[in-house]
Amino acid sequence: MTAHPNDRTIALDDIDRRILRELARDATQSAGALGRKLDLSQPATWRRIRRLEEAGVIAGRRLRLDREALGFGVTVFLGVKLARKGRVSLEDFERAVSAIPEVQTVEHVLGIYDYRLRVVARDLPDFERVLRRRIMTLPGAGDVEANVLLSEERRPGPIG
Known part of the structure; x- marks a missing residue:
């Protein structure tokens, strides 16, 4: 090598x-x-x-939890568009959304939405509560689009 x-x-x-x-x-x-x-x-x-x-090729080894076994049966991917980019800093939004325990990942993306979030919840009513009370009340949160995860196949990714 x-x-x-x-x-x-x-x-x-x-x-x-x-x-x-x-x-x-x-x-x-x-x-x-x-x-x-x-x-x-x-x-x-x-x-x-x-x-x-x-060399940084192996960046760590992660523990993968079974969300369903822990009582989180619903995973939703949320596209979030900030309402007023000039008035709320990206850092403020990222800091606030990262503090929500149900939000598993926060990805700043290029496209229709500014952020892609992976959110877990116990069920759909629980997700609705998280969305309304926590995510939609964040500074700068605007339009959202939700996609409920139906199934997932994990692949290790490309290895040259």
Whole structure:
């Protein structure tokens, strides 16, 4: 693995790609278990994982919670257009919306809407309460468009 000058990308070989695919599938695997799958020693596997982390290719390992098991059966993607861009700063809106526990992600986007939010709720009436009492009362909140998540398939993403 060598770094390309002036950027954060590194050259990945087939073993690196296999490690990334395996970790994307199950990030809890030990270096020893992963090495056995890839026919590598535990130290060699650990060194490769460490280099991928140091290069920023592996940016962390996240815990994924089952929202339904926690009682949150509805996920809604909200497009939010700010009502008055000049009067409310983007930072003020982002700070306020990020403080709402039901809002899982806040993405500033280019397009019809200024923000895309991922909101979880116990059910549709609970979502309506969150929307009316918390999101629509935010400074600068204007038009919104809601899309209820019906199903989701997680993919690890492209690995060169």
